[in-house]
Amino acid sequence: MCEMCRFFAQPLNIIDYFFAFMAAIDFACKRVPIEEIIKCSFALNKTDYLVFKTLMSAKVEIPIQDIQDSIGKDRTTIQRSIKNLLSKELIHRRQINLDSGGYMFYYCVKKKEEIKKQIYTNFENWQGKVLHELNNW
Known part of the structure; x- marks a missing residue:
């Protein structure tokens, strides 16, 4: 059985499948890296994903x-990506008030399990649409 067939045969295990076992998934004639699955699932552009990946690797x-x-991107570009990631509820923002006045924002990614659940839900929705289209074909 090919990887994609196993993939569809075990939908309850897909969250672990995405993150624990595969860096990419073979689908028919195309290999899909996990990066593309995440980007597609949340409609992220390349910079959004770089910011997300940076936050995922940060320990604090x-x-x-x-x-x-x-x-290595400019502040405005990063702020635009941060805004997009916040709107998709992939990251958290915390404000720290400075003693000298003003404030700074600090960012972190949501818990990985929450993100996996979001991807799983997005995938289930996509899978339902694919099955619907196949049935109507």
Whole structure:
């Protein structure tokens, strides 16, 4: 049985399948990297994904400056990606008030299990649409 057939045969295990066992999935004639599955599932562009990946690898909350240093993009571009990731509820933002006045925002990614559940739900919706189209074909 091919990987994709096993993939569809075990929908209850798909969350673990995505993150624990596969870096990519073979589907018919095309190999789909997990990066593309995540990007597609949340409609992320390349920069959004780079910011997301940077936050995933961070062990603590980090400010935009650290993200900027890590991926080499300008602050405005990173802020746009942060806004998109916040709107999709993939990351959290915390405000720290500075003693000298003003504030700084620190960012972290949501728990991985929550993100996996979101991907699973998105995949189930997509799978339902594919099955519907196949039945009507």
